[in-house]
Amino acid sequence: MEITIKNNEFRVKGKTGVLYSKPNGVLIETPDGIASKELLGAGEYEVSGISVIGIQAEEKEIIFVYEVDGLRICNLNNLTKKLTDSKVSAVGDVDILLLPVGASSIEMMQQLESYYVIPFGQKSEEELEKFLKESGLVTQRISKFVLKKEEIIEDQTTEIIVI
Numbered sequence: 001m002e003i004t005i006k007n008n009e010f011r012v013k014g015k016t017g018v019l020y021s022k023p024n025g026v027l028i029e030t031p032d033g034i035a036s037k038e039l040l041g042a043g044e045y046e047v048s049g050i051s052v053i054g055i056q057a058e059e060k061e062i063i064f065v066y067e068v069d070g071l072r073i074c075n076l077n078n079l080t081k082k083l084t085d086s087k088v089s090a091v092g093d094v095d096i097l098l099l100p101v102g103a104s105s106i107e108m109m110q111q112l113e114s115y116y117v118i119p120f121g122q123k124s125e126e127e128l129e130k131f132l133k134e135s136g137l138v139t140q141r142i143s144k145f146v147l148k149k150e151e152i153i154e155d156q157t158t159e160i161i162v163i
Helices: 085-091 105-111 125-135
Strands: 002-006 009-013 018-022 025-029 036-040 043-047 050-056 062-068 071-075 096-100 116-120 138-141 159-162
Touching: 002 116, 018 062, 025 050, 025 062, 036 043, 050 085, 062 085, 096 105, 105 125, 116 125, 125 159
Parallel strands: 071 096, 096 116, 116 159, 138 159
Antiparallel strands: 002 009, 009 018, 018 025, 025 036, 043 050, 050 062, 062 071
């Protein structure tokens, strides 16, 4: 599985398809790029072997949980407030957290314990640096994030990946 980001939209490439995140939904393409399906709003979907759960959060915000190549990825989109206990339960276990940088980022990151956190949406480099410093976690800067489920070590500490 491979994750890249451009203009705060993620591209998640798996063995059976490619997922593109959008603010209110996702677009999934077959690996050959011939067929695609756009999924909008809350609900449960499966397209081309990729599972997507949309969970209504704030008024207009939707939390998306993707399962690609056995990895669970949570995209908090533009969420600005910490999650309620019921939303944390609805999200469940997460391997990778796509986290909007803002006032509640650290709290949200702690609520949804994951192996990897990919921050995005910061207004400036200074805002990102402040978040990284406050997190106190190991940070890796790379152009794309490639991971296989079997590479995750059960007791590893959370690592921040800046793409």
